[in-house]
Each structure stands twice: as structure tokens, then as C-alpha cells.
Amino acid sequence: MIERNKLGMILFLLSESVFFLLLILAYAFYHTSGELGTKAAHALNVIQSGIFSVALFSSSFTLWQADRCLKDGERARVRFWLAATVGLGLIFLVGQGIEYARLLRDQITISRNLFGTTFFTLTGFHGLHVAVGLALLMILFGLSARKNGSEPSPVAMGSISLYWHFVDGVWVVIFSIVYLWGFI
């Protein structure tokens, strides 16, 4: 039988995926019903956001490494890979901040038009999930960095990994729809 905390996390992510699905559907609905696509193509910087997205995608790899090293009992490496994951997550959030700042300078806000409304709501909630994930990862890092020999339990590491990979996967969908669809 699957471990109960992981099962709880999987069910939570199932629930979260419905939440994101509906926000994404709202974006897609207005994308097809108006000129949202052209607005997106004009407003967004795909290359720059693409680079920052790579940071988020690779953080899934570093976290997977951390998880593997924890199982092998290599504590120093766990610390390293967790720090790398947190760093990559932070880079992604900074990238999102830069994108937001540029949009706001161009007067594209949540109340400007439907593109602003759907874009900021969708990416904002994703960013919030990344931030929560970072807090969890920092707790794991704090546990592994303490001198008294404590380390994160494999269950905690496994559950938080599930969450992080999910947030990462959601971004694959959001990036494809919000950033790439506008150019087709």
C-alpha cells in the first residue's frame, strides 16, 4: 500500500489540477473568442521567459537528484541538490517578477483588458504555488543543513517532490498555452 502522506499529497494535487485546469480553460476560452492571442504575442517576451522557464524545469531534475541522494544516504549531496533546487526556483520567480514589472510599465494590468485579467490570475496563482513550494524546500534544506545530524525524512522529501514536480508540470502547460499559442 502506498505511504499515506504521499497518497494525501497525490489527492491534493488531483484537486489542484482541477483548479488550474479551470483557470487555464478560462484563458483558452478568451484566447479563442477575442484578440487575446495577438495581445499576448505583442506583450510577452517569449525568449526571456523561456530561459527562466528552463530554470524551473531543471529544478525538477535537481530535486530528483536530492531525493535519490537521500535514499543513498549521501547527506552532503542532498544539501547541495536542495540548495540548487531552491536557487533555480528563485531564479524562476525573479524572471516572473521581471516580466510582471515590464508589463505593468507598459500599462498592461489585471484590469486593463481580458488578456491582463486571465494572464495575471493564471500566472499569479502558479507563482504563488512556486513560492509555497520554495518555502517547503527551504524547510527541507534547513533540516539537512543542521549540525545535529538531522535530515529530512524520505516521506517528507517524497511528498514535497511530488508537489514540486506538479507545479513544474503545470508550468509546462501554462507556458505552452500562454507563451507559445500566441505565435501560432
Place this chain on the structure above:
Amino acid sequence: MSEESPAQRPISSLADMKEYRGIFSWIASVDHKQIGIMYIVSAFVFFIVGVGLAIAMRIQLMEPHAHFMSPETYNQLFTMHGTTMVFLMAMPLLFGVSVYFVPLMIGARDMAFPRLNALGFWLYFFGALMIYFSFMAGGAPNAGWFSYAPLTEKAYSSHPGLDYWALSLLVMGAGSVATGINLIVTVLTMRTSGMTLTRAPLFVWMTFFNSFLVILALPALNAALVMILADRQLNAHFFSPAHGGSALLWQNYFWLFGHPEVYILILPAFGVISEVIPVFSRKMIYGYDFLAASTVAIVFLSYAVWMHHMFATGLSYLVLYVFAGSSMLIAVPTGIKIFNWIATMWGGSIRFTTAMLFATAFLIQFTIGGLSGVAFAAIPIDWQLTDSYFVVAHIHYVLLGGTLFAMFAGIYYWFPKVTGRLLSEKIGRLNFWLMVIGFNGTFFGMHWLGAAGMPRRAYTFLDRPPLTTLHLVSSLFSFVLAFAILVFIWNVVRSLRNGAVAGNNPWDAWTLEWTTTSPPPVENFEATPPARGWRPFWDFRKKEETDHD
């Protein structure tokens, strides 16, 4: 009546439980039984408030052109009545019974995540207080329990009632998802030895499937709520047609949650009925597999019927046909259940205790509500009757005549387990008959009112022959219904003080919760008998008659 319990304890009521003394033992509790009781008691407090709101509306509608209250107040009352009964009363009542009895029925010590359980309750509790706080903060929400856009946009409803509505539902929604997850994990990982899923009591099955509905439907509401909050607080345009937004998007999202929600409200009630009917018919449940499997069908279909709430919004014929078809289809698994329950009673030696009376009335009234539901699936009938009192009659037959009657059956059945005292059967019968008369008197005529053209949510009506009489009759019977609730409260208070001591198993039932003392000790069981069939406690006591599955 208690029998063969190892080391009989002197505990015979909740007041004897020294672990439950003092307010702090409740506030800080992570015991699923205390949390269950807190859910049920809070739900009942809000139930009485909701009944009060309904009675106020019935007074306003007693005669045409009445001025008992202003139209603005009336709008707030029907909104708060609907919201209270669905989110503050029915869901927490079902959650309360679920978190109390699921661990007991599967022989577990507690829920899988006891602290998450407490979090779920307190999110509900404070969310509920928040929505009632709106009365003091500039006015309660007034756009109906489904708050259709664009009426809910800031431009049309500038006072903060709707912000409280959305925030409060968001908080309670998060709590519901937490409890849903908790129940699923509990059922999957905490069952006692020998209790395979196919031997779990049907109440556990229904709660289990229901929890999937909860965790997959509530986020749809939550998404819609954050969107309406963005519209209202940040001037976003999701649902505002003036800026290219779509008011129908709200309806789609709300009913994508809303239709599974009505099954969230009925499935645990089905579970209660599936426990009560076999015990008082002295027979095994008929068609266990079909009852469980038809629940899966309901869960899937409930996600494919939401547009039948929107038949009047100008959908294409293809969409109309698909959703009319799926809505009629969902009556099939529901009908299977009704036949299973009747077949269980058939040829049984039925004991008409109060619990069984409520269960029997449930079967009849829920069938009436189900049939008017199928009528609505026929598109021309829906077009004629939508937004009329026929809908009000339908929803009350399903949720009051259905869910609430089933929950009363459950309360009369399980009250002795929770409190150690039996409810009075004599007052119970009075309670039952007053409720049947009050309920049917109030709502049966509403079918006719709707057919005669009375629109729902209307503040008053014209003095025309059928309307005046029917409204008056409905209002008078609603007082009987309210009186029935008072009789119930009297029964509870009286029985808590000096009801007959219940003993472990007053009904000679066969699921695991009856093996332990009433009320159960903090640790639930000293030892659980291994489950070898569908009726573990029966098998344990009557080894020669063990069920084989």
C-alpha cells in the same frame, strides 16, 4: 441491552468521559469523535438559523402584496437561506457523521491525519462565522446561492456582502478539500485486518466515493470564486460582458461544481440509508455490489450533467440533447439504489423504529424529488418550469425530503452510539409525523405553484386564485415543519439528560462501531474482531452463521 463487551465500563454518557471535560479539550481536540460532534452541533445551529430565515420568507409570502419585510431584505434572506443550508448545514452535517463513523466502521483508531481533520473543521467554522459577519458589515449577500454574474459584479452589487460570500466559501472550500482527502486516505490505509474494500460497510463506500466528488468539485468552485474576487477587488473582467468577459462562464464553472455538489449532499445520505434499512429489516443488504457500483456511475455522470441548469441560456441543440440525455441517464444508477433498498425491505421482519420510519419516508420523498428531476431533463418542460416554484419543490424534495430525512434516520440510529443514551421513541414518532406532514404540506403544493407560473425568488405575488391559496397553505405547513424541529431538539435535550442507557448495541446491528462502548472510548476499540464478511460484528457473535462473500 448491552451484551458480551469485555470489561464493561461504567461510562454511559458523554458527560462521563473525563477526556471530554472542559472547553479546551474540545477546542484543541484532534479526536475524530469530538470533531465529528462539533461538526454536527455547528451544522444544527446553522440549520436552526436557516429554518428561521425560511420561516421569515414564508411569513412574507403568506398573503399577496405583503410588507412583512423589504424586497432588499428578502433577497438577502433567500441567498443566506440557500447558502446556509448547503454549505453551513448539509455539508458539515455529512462531514461530521463521516469523520465520526468512518474510522469506527473500519475499525481504526482515528482518521489518517487527525490534525488535518481539525483544520478542516475550523476552516468550516470560521468561514461560516465570516459569512454571517456580513450582516454587520454592510449587508448580507443578495444574489442567490449561485450568485449569477454579472449581478455579482461590482458595478451592480457594490456593497461588500458578496465579497464575504466568496471569501467565506473559499475558506470553507479549502476545509472541505482537506476533509475529503483525509477521508479517502483513511478508507484506503486504515482498515482493520480482514476488511477488504469489498467488505467495507456501504456508508464507508458512499463516503469514499463522495470524497472524490468533494476533492474534484470544490476546486471548480474555488477557481470561480477567485475569479469573481479578482473581478470585484482588482477590477478584472472575467464575468463582465461590458469588457468582453462572459457571464455564462460563471454559470458553467459554478454548475460544474454545483451539480456534483448535489450528489455530495446526497451520497452520504444514501450511505446512511444503506446502513439503517438492513438493520431494521433484519436482512442483509440486497445487491451490495450494485449499490457500490451504481455509486461510481453517479460520480462519473455527475460531471456530465451540469448544463441542464443552463437549458434556458440559448445553447445549441446538440448541447441540449447531450445534457438532456446524460441527465436522464443519471436516474438509472439512482433508481437501481431505490430498488435495492426496497428489495432489502421485501420479506424482512421490519421494525419500524423512528430511524426506520425516516428511512422509509426518505425512499418515497426522494423518489418524488427524483421524478421531478427527470421531468426537468426534458428540455421543453425545463423551458416552461425553469426558475419557477417547481424547481423549489424539486430541490426541497431531494435535499430536505431526501438528504435531511436520511440524516434524521442516521441521527436516530447513531445517537445512542455517540452519546450513550437512546432518543425517546415516543417523541421520535411525534417528531417524524410532524415532519412528514409539515414537509409535504409545505412543498408538495409548490409543484402546482410553479406550474401556475409563480417565479422563484420573487418578493411577493399577485392576488390570483391558485397562488394565494397555495402560498397560504405552504406557509401554514411550514410552521408545522419548524415545530417538528423544535420537538426534535426537545427530544435531544431530554434524552441527553435522562434518556435510557443505550448499551453497546441497542439495535442488534452488525457493523464494527457497535462492538465498542457507547460513547466509544478515546482509543475507539480495545480489540476489533477481524472482518470475515460484510457484517463483522454479526459473524463475531454468531460464528455458525458467518456470511461468506
